Amino acid sequence: MFKTRMTEMFGVQHPIMLAGMNWITEPKLISAVCNAGGVGILATARCTPEETRENIKQIRDMTDKPFGINQILIGPGAKENIEIAIEEKVPFINYSLGKPWFVDDVHAYGGKVVGTIAIARHATRAVQLGCDALIITGHEAAAHGAAATLMVLIPLVASMVDVPLIAAGGICNGQGMAAALALGADGISMGSRFMVTKESMVHDNFKQLCLEATEQDTLYDNVFDGMDGRVLKTKEAEAMTKRGFPIVESIKGALLVKKLFKLSFLKFAGLSIEMVRAEEGHPLMVLARQAVGNMKHMKALNEGDVEGGILFAGQCCGGIKDVPTVKELIDRTIAEAEETLGRLDALKK
Ligand SMILES: Cc1cc2nc3c(=O)[nH]c(=O)nc-3n(C[C@H](O)[C@H](O)[C@H](O)COP(=O)(O)O)c2cc1C
Known part of the structure; x- marks a missing residue:
């Protein structure tokens, strides 16, 4: 078991987040992650405001645990989706791209704002704007990482800001989780790894x-x-x-x-x-x-059109070798991280 600034702030058992993934983070996958002790995130880029509200309702029907939404702030529908999330008092609002104009509204009901950054200097600005925690996305990640990898980004950002940091990109097991914690993160967010689980809607x-x-x-x-x-x-x-x-x-x-x-x-x-x-x-x-x-x-x-289709996915696909349930994956990741840290501890003279 791990107790970190992330488990404390999010009120969850494990410092493991399901990355917001447009189309893929459906209520079934999100609630499975929440019920297994992690943090589930609904990506709302694909949703109309009505769909956002309906998805939030479905998540609440399937779990009583805290969860969040993820919204890219530029483009149509962004403002409306955030407004719905605020009306529904969603515990965590994670955004990427753009400025979080809604920080005070979220704090007013006790919610938290989580910014996503991929460039170190954006961390300071995000915290100045009121972010309570940050997701740091590395170059290894599926979708929109920038030029630097997590090995460089996490310690850099940890030296710049004093909020819980969640590492995203290239992590598919407990060894990766232990490494992220060692570098200065308070928890991890996995996208590609959760995409290949039994509860994920991704075509076989x-x-x-x-x-x-x-x-x-x-x-x-x-x-x-x-x-x-x-x-x-x-x-x-x-x-x-x-x-x-x-x-x-x-x-x-x-x-x-x-x-x-x-x-x-x-x-x-x-x-x-x-x-x-x-x-x-x-x-x-x-x-x-x-x-x-x-x-x-x-x-x-x-x-499932493997010829004409494209799919965001990260370098860690190289390390994904099975299709577990979400609970099996989370339990295994925690056990591996504990084993890894124990092994490192044993190296000390
Ligand atoms: C299919 C897919 C869709 C994604 N959609 C979003 C999105 O809507 N918003 C977002 O901030 N990140 C999105 N991401 C990125 C993830 O949130 C996360 O940063 C990434 O998956 C982490 O890298 P990993 O796959 O190596 O774990 C998406 C990733 C995937 C695989």
Whole structure:
């Protein structure tokens, strides 16, 4: 058992978080993690406000343990989803990209705000803005890590801020957890590893692809959704890296976003400008390219199309060798971390 600033702040048994993963973090997976003593996070990027509320209700039907939501703050629907989470008094609100305008509202009901960063200097700013804890994403991670790995980031960030730190990227077992704690983290967040569990909705074809992948079988590029990100190597992912900027697909994507979110041209243009102005300065077409990425992700997750689909996944797929239940995975990770720290302790003279 571990008692860290993360278990204390989140009121959970184990310092293990289910990373927010758009599409994948459904109530069934989230509640399984919460009921096994970890922290489940619902990624709401895919959700309309009504769906966000419904998902929160479903989670509460399946667990009485604390959980959180994850929302990317730029793009349509972000503000509305955060407002629903605040109305519902969701215990933890985890955001990435953009500024957390809702800190006081969350603190008012006793909730916590958890910022996600991938660049060390963003840590100080996030804490100044009121974040209670930070998720640090390394280059190894699925989706949007930046240039530095956790080996470098965790001690650096730990020396800069004094809030609970949660390490995300490349961790799929207790050895990784022990390493993250040794580097200065208070807990871990796992995405790819939880993706390959019995409760995960990911199509069996892609679970199998993760099981077969080595640590070399991911691609890191900005062509998948407009931001630097890591996906599993598939035929389509490789083709996308060769194709370069997908202008026709991006225009199709832009129109799809406009239609899906029922945006007027004025609102669509406003959102695009908002994205450019965001702290990270994303180019105008990111939203459209995200729509293209989303469509290819749906092909992977729902249809199991290993040729035409793409799927965010991390380098740690190389170390994923089975499909356990969430509880088996969490119990095993804790036991491995304890064993690892015991082994290190025995090295002392
Ligand atoms: C399929 C998939 C979807 C993801 N969607 C989101 C998301 O919506 N928001 C977010 O902040 N991170 C997202 N991530 C990144 C994870 O939150 C986390 O940072 C990453 O999985 C950690 O790396 P790991 O997979 O090596 O554990 C996603 C990751 C995956 C695999």
